[in-house]
Amino acid sequence: MGRGLVPYLCCPDAAAAIEFYVSVFGATEVQRWTADDGRIGHAELSLAGEPLFLADEHPEIGVRGPLTYGGTPVSFVLGVADPDAIAAKAVAAGATVERPVAEQDDGSRAGWIIDPYGHRWNLQNRGVELPVDQLRERVGGKYTITE
Structure with missing residues (x-):
């Protein structure tokens, strides 16, 4: 493989x-x-x-999805050019918004959706990569960022 x-x-x-x-x-x-x-x-x-x-x-062999379990602890991060447009398209196709697309502390624009099958997706456009000192400044003590 x-x-x-x-x-x-x-x-x-x-x-x-x-x-x-x-x-x-x-x-x-x-x-x-x-x-x-x-x-x-x-x-x-x-x-x-x-x-x-x-x-x-296939429940007979223990294969079940997140809707059967009532949610998922797993998330997927998907880099996209336009997270706003993809989130809107996903919602139109049956997804729900968990967290709306917005500017993030790390300089990205991102939001979270749950697809119609119970899987959680973070749709994000990384934007510019910020130096660690700027990230520390932006998060303002909410997190400790190590290198």
């Missing part, structure tokens, strides 16, 4: 999730394995040049 770390999402409707990630985030579908019962056992997308795997829920 040789791909390093690859996120593997579980969704209650993987076919709809694939369409969401393709239409909203600009992913491309690489392959899909559909079982006789119609559930997707495995799919591979390419998102921002990196692989993203996903499948339908």
